[in-house]
Amino acid sequence: MTGTYTLRELDTDLWVADAPHKMLGLHIGTRMTVVRLANNELWIHSPIRISGTLKGSIDALGLVQYIVAPNAFHHLFLADAAATWPTAQVWGAKGLRKKRKDVRFDGFLCADDESPWADEIDDMYLAGAILDETLFLHRKTRTLISSDLAVNQMKADDWLTRLYVKASGVQGTFGHTLLIRMCFRDKVKSRASVDRLLEWDFDRVILAHGEVLDTGGREAVANSFKWLPASKQ
Ligand SMILES: [Fe+2]
Helix, strand or coil, X not given: CCXXXXXXXXXXXXXXXXXXXXXXXXXXXXXXXXXXXXXXXXXXXXXXXXXXXXXXXXXXXXXXXXXXXXXXXXXXXXXXXXXXXXXXXXXXXXXXXXXXXXXXXXEECCCCCCCCCCCCEEEEECCCECCCCEEEEEXXXXXXXXXXXXXXXXXXXXXXXXXXHHHHCCECCEECCHHHHHHECCHHHHHHHHHHHCCCCCCEXXXXXXXXXXXXXXXXXXXXXXXXXXXXX
16 A cells, blocks of 8 residues: 555654555554654654655654564564664564564564663563564653554444444444454463553553544553453452
């Protein structure tokens, strides 16, 4: 899919750009997040296709230093982004080491490598899910950044996606699609991760699918995961 996508400022040093995206015939859309770090270096999460216009808008914000593929599924435009900013470090989910042998990685998330952005962004591995996803907290803006932890108010113009959203029970709300739920294989481990996640101080949630949740994020995450078993006290 081609097109020119534009940056939208959400907060100080925080932008997103949305793009159409189709998976298994479903129009689920996708979203990239850009964070500007204190030294004016940029951290890009889940890159979308980078048009010349979008590249110009991003380059005007600072120097792209990190390109992050946060999970097993959000890596489709990683090689393009790495080629667009050849001096940037490329970081990916651990499983991408085998899956994307064509990409030169500088580090793997929540692996042995310490993240160089740790002064401003926290990392946490979402355990028990084949998403292989690392979640991020941009502390300054109290924003949780994730691709597939959940979806929020997914909208669809086509009947198939509408049906899927309805069948998943996520119409107009924050929750989990059928496919995302299927990714949670070890629910006890996932519950432990979600409990740790709820200790993070965030209000906004950026997800790849649906709308950005500007406020009330912590409560929305807590409520949406009630289908996971409660942790043993
Ligand atoms: Fe996704």
